[in-house]
Amino acid sequence: MKLGVLQFFSWPGRHGPLEQVYARALERIEIMDRGGFDAVWLAEHHFTTFSVCPSVHMLGVLAAARTRKLRIGTAVSLAALYHPLRLAEEVALLDVLSGGRVNWGAGRGFAHAEFNAFGVPPEESADRFREAVEVVLRAWTEERLSFQGCHFQFDDVEVLPKPLQQPHPPVWMAATSEGAIDWAASRGFSILMDPHASLVELGDKRRRYKAKLAEAGFSDRGRDIPVARLVALAATKAKAAEVARRGAQWLVDAYAGPQHPHRKSMQMARSYDGKDPAQHYVDSVILHGTPAAVVEQITALKEEIDLDYLMCAPLSRETFRLLADEVAPRL
Incomplete structure (x- = not known):
């Protein structure tokens, strides 16, 4: 099983200087490189202290400079917010500078505050995302690119640099909704599975993806399907x-508190099984316990949903230490 880390750049309560957030994250990334993790996946967000990383590509260059083997993933590049030619250039440049270590994860996003601030009508975001993905992949593989879409048009453009990995870096689409899963499967894309789905929902989504792939003439065999999970580790069950x-x-x-103007869109109309939202996360979403207990939970997921790639989002510094020292060696 491959193990990666979904790296947020959280600034809770704005405590301490923001530069410490980046410094600590980069220290973690260096530990991942030494500890045999497959990849760090950098999370892009805008206009929220939940994660202050507006450019995963810029931060990815710094992460690549601090590491030698670790793959540099984007989870995700919010493709609907970019001009796709600029996005193709930035990710290709990161691939070149990292020595061909990019994992490109792309997503539409869902926060209306982001769409509105960048001048992207929310109702157009899905189409813009899909056009952007098509343009990026063609820009990487065609010598000169012409494109006539609903949102982007250009003629005879040479996009440079081309990625170091050929024909292009491995690609994943973030897929949370059934519609996103169905579209990704219909195109043969591998998917990134979100950290907010319950364990039951994960199984349902994974089975749907496999079925939709088969309908489109593709197979899930041999694919890495990273499953993002919030993780809490401690020496005792109670502490975890x-x-x-x-x-x-x-x-x-x-993520969805009353201080955010995009609160409603970020709550995503979840029912949380009728529970308090935080309790729902504890009961149904977060992997938590001692290192040995969490390894057992991961092993069970491997059997239940064909888990082959766990993308951990540690909820504390102690969790990351135990993840690196005690969980990773067992997987």
Whole structure:
């Protein structure tokens, strides 16, 4: 099983200087490189302290400079917010500068505050995303590119540099909704599975993806399908549960709290099984417990949903330490 880390750049309560957030993240990334992790996946967000990383490509260059083997993933490049030619250039440049270590994850996004600030009508975001993905892939593989779409048009453009990996870096699409899963499967794309789905929902989505791939004439055999999971580890079960509860409440407040103008879009109309949202995360979403117990949970997921790639989002510094020292060696 491959193990990666979904790296957020959270600034809870704006405590401490923001530059410390980046410094600590880069220290983690260096540990990942030494510890045999497959990849760090950098999360792009805008206009929220939930994760202050508006450019995963810029930060990816710095991460690549600090590492030698670790792959540099984007989870995700919010493709609907970019001009696709610029996006193709930036990711290709990162691939060249990293020595061919890019994993490109692309997503539409869902926060209306981001769409509105960047002048992207939310109702157009899905179409813009899909056009952008098509343009990026063609820009990487065609010597000169002409394109006439609904949102982007250009003629006879040579996009440079081309990626170091040929024909292009491995590609994943973020797929949370059934519509996104169906579209990705219909095109034969591999998918990134989100950290907010419950364990039951993960299984349902994974089975749907496999079925839709087969309908389109593709197979899931041999694919890496990273599954993002919030993780809380501690020396005791009780302490881990406390970390999970604290992390869940922070996530709910920071990600969809009343201080955010995009609160409604970020809540995504979830029912949370009728529970308090934070308790839902603890009960149904977050992997938590001692290192040995979490390894057992991961092993069970391997059997239940064909888990082959776990993308961990640690909820504390202690969780990351235990993940690197005690969980990673067992996987």
